Structure formats: structure tokens, C-alpha cells
Amino acid sequence: MADQLPQVLVLRPPPVFTLLETQFSQKFHFLRAWESPLPTADFLATHAASVKAVLCSGDTPITGDILRHLPSLQLIVTTSAGLNHINLPECRRRSISIASAGEIFSDDCADLAVGLLMDVLRKISAADRFIRAGLWPIRGEYRLGSKLGGKRVGIVGLGSIGLEVAKRLEAFGCIISYNSRRKKANISYPFYSNVCELAANSNALIICCALTDETCHMINKEVMKALGKEGVIINIGRGSIIDEKELVQCLVQGEIGGAGLDVFENEPDVPRELFTLDNVVLSPHVAVYTPESFSDLYDLMVGNLEAFFSNKPLLSPVLDE
Numbered sequence: 111m112a113d114q115l116p117q118v119l120v121l122r123p124p125p126v127f128t129l130l131e132t133q134f135s136q137k138f139h140f141l142r143a144w145e146s147p148l149p150t151a152d153f154l155a156t157h158a159a160s161v162k163a164v165l166c167s168g169d170t171p172i173t174g175d176i177l178r179h180l181p182s183l184q185l186i187v188t189t190s191a192g193l194n195h196i197n198l199p200e201c202r203r204r205s206i207s208i209a210s211a212g213e214i215f216s217d218d219c220a221d222l223a224v225g226l227l228m229d230v231l232r233k234i235s236a237a238d239r240f241i242r243a244g245l246w247p248i249r250g251e252y253r254l255g256s257k258l259g260g261k262r263v264g265i266v267g268l269g270s271i272g273l274e275v276a277k278r279l280e281a282f283g284c285i286i287s288y289n290s291r292r293k294k295a296n297i298s299y300p301f302y303s304n305v306c307e308l309a310a311n312s313n314a315l316i317i318c319c320a321l322t323d324e325t326c327h328m329i330n331k332e333v334m335k336a337l338g339k340e341g342v343i344i345n346i347g348r349g350s351i352i353d354e355k356e357l358v359q360c361l362v363q364g365e366i367g368g369a370g371l372d373v374f375e376n377e378p379d380v381p382r383e384l385f386t387l388d389n390v391v392l393s394p395h396v397a398v399y400t401p402e403s404f405s406d407l408y409d410l411m412v413g414n415l416e417a418f419f420s421n422k423p424l425l426s427p428v429l430d431e
């Protein structure tokens with residue numbers, strides 16, 4: 111019976127797959143590469159020559175090497191909004207379609223970005239540690255935090271997540287401006303084509319853009335210096351958009367005021383120097399994860415796979431055939 115279901119390859123199970131595996135497995139027959147004792151290349155060579163569809167998450171690299179082992183591949187469905195784990199030029203060359211999580215996580219990501227900014231400015235996590243360490247009766251009053259309203263916030267990447275962040279922060283009384291590849295039509299926020307200039311005119315930068323060759327290490331020492339000693343950086347995009355070594359150095363040396371980080375260059379490794387800094391809030395790449403978004407994600411992933419296997423248009427295509 112399972113063998114009659116459309117076949118989908120999974121190299122490593124995405125969290126939504128693990129959570130809703132029973133439902134997924136009623137609709138598709140999954141080739142479970144991660145359970146095989148064989149090295150991936152051998153598993154693919156032995157079992158996956160006829161595979162037409164792959165389901166993956168953002169932490170499973172779909173490299174040129176993997177693609178070479180999948181000669182029949184026509185579709186990659188990724189549970190992520192980001193696409194930096196997929197060899198896009200090779201997919202284009204081979205006309206392999208891609209469907210992503212699209213805008214499904216935008217609200218959740220924007221909520222966490224605002225939460226991180228609020229936490230860094232008002233020192234919520236640091237104050238929590240102060241109480242838990244029993245320091246209130248000993249040291250008395252805790253250091254005051256800084257007001258969110260009135261802050262000039264520069265959003266780097268005004269896509270659907272960036273726009274949701276802007277909407278939320280406007281409601282808190284922040285003054286929004288942005289940097290992105292081009293100026294957006296119908297957007298009245300001031301646009302800076304140069305991210306350094308945006309930083310120089312902002313109290314906080316929020317990184318919401320995709321990781322590409324152009325954005326890798328775009329937030330470098332020069333940008334951080336422009337942001338200044340009171341400036342705060344929030345990153346819910348990808349770790350490598352910031353030069354992490356420079357970021358750590360700037361934080362340790364007090365060149366910037368603080369950071370709220372959901373993403374890192376070498377996840378799950380986080381620079382240990384950050385652990386002792388009270389002006390840094392750390393979060394383990396969970397901006398997208400809420401049970402509510404998972405249930406929407408399940409529907410979208412299944413919808414994309416069903417559309418593909420019945421020759422209908424994908425629900426959230428990134429690259430078209």
C-alpha cells in the first residue's frame with residue numbers, strides 16, 4: 111500500500127516531519143536516507159535514482175553533489191523560507207522546481223525580532239538572571255533599560271518579514287528606514303542604498319534579508335562602527351550575513367551597544383565570548399517555530415507535493431519549471 115503512494119526522499123527529517131510523521135506518511139512513501147547505515151552518496155546511488163521529489167529543511171544542504179546523485183529529480187520542497195542551503199544555479203540549470211515555506215513564518219519571525227529588540231533594550235533576560243541569581247536583595251535596584259518608542263530602526267531587507275517588523279515597530283513609536291536591493295515602490299519609509307549610511311542613521315539594525323553571495327558578511331566592522339556604541343543589532347536572517355568574528359569583537363570591546371541573535375555562522379556552535387555578555391540575547395534559530403506555524407507549514411508542504419504529483423501548479427513556487 112505504502113509503495114503505491116508517491117515517493118519522496120528525505121535526507122534528514124525536518125522538525126515538521128518528525129512532529130507530523132503519521133499524517134505525512136498517509137500521503138507519501140518516504141525514502142528515509144537518514145535511517146540507512148550507508149553513506150548518503152551510496153544510499154542515493156542504490157535507492158534514489160528514480161526519485162522525483164525531495165522534502166528538506168533549511169539545515170540540510172542540497173549541494174551539487176547530492177543533486178548529481180538524483181538524476182530524476184524535478185522538485186525540492188523545503189520547509190524553510192531561506193534558500194541558501196540549496197544549490198540554486200544547478201537547480202535552474204536542470205529546471206528543478208523549488209517550493210518553500212514562502213511567507214508562512216513572517217509573522218512569527220517578526221514577533222521574535224521585536225521580542226529580541228525589546229529584550230536587549232529593556233534587559234529582560236538579564237534582569238531575569240539577576241533575580242534567579244538571588245542578587246536583588248544583595249545589590250538592590252537593577253540598571254534601567256532603554257526606551258523602545260522613538261528609536262530609529264533600520265531594517266535590512268524589506269521583504270515580507272521586514273515589512274511585518276516595520277509594522278510592529280511603528281506601533282511602538284519607532285521611526286523606520288530600510289536598506290534592500292532596490293527602493294520599493296509604494297513604501298514611504300526612507301530608503302538607504304548603502305547599509306553603512308542606514309547604520310549611521312539608526313539606533314538599531316534588524317537583519318531580515320536572505321543570505322546570498324551579496325549579503326554574506328555585509329554587516330562588517332565598518333557597518334558596526336557606523337551604528338555606534340549605543341547601537342543594537344538584531345539578526346533573524348542568517349548568521350553569515352554578519353561577520354560574526356567582528357561582531358563578537360565589537361560587542362566585547364563595547365563598539366556597539368548590544369545584540370539579539372537568533373542565527374549564527376556555525377550553528378549550533380555559538381561563540382562562547384557571547385555567553386557572559388548581559389547586553390546580548392541569544393536564541394537557538396527558533397524564530398519560525400510555533401505550533402501554529404507548523405500546522406500551516408504541514409498543509410503547505412503537503413499541498414505542494416500533491417500539486418506536483420498531480421501536475422498542478424505549486425502553491426509556493428520559488429523556481430518554476
Ligand SMILES: O=CC(=O)O
Nearest residue numbers: 168190191192398
Ligand atoms: O530559518 C528558517 C527559515 O528559513 O525558514
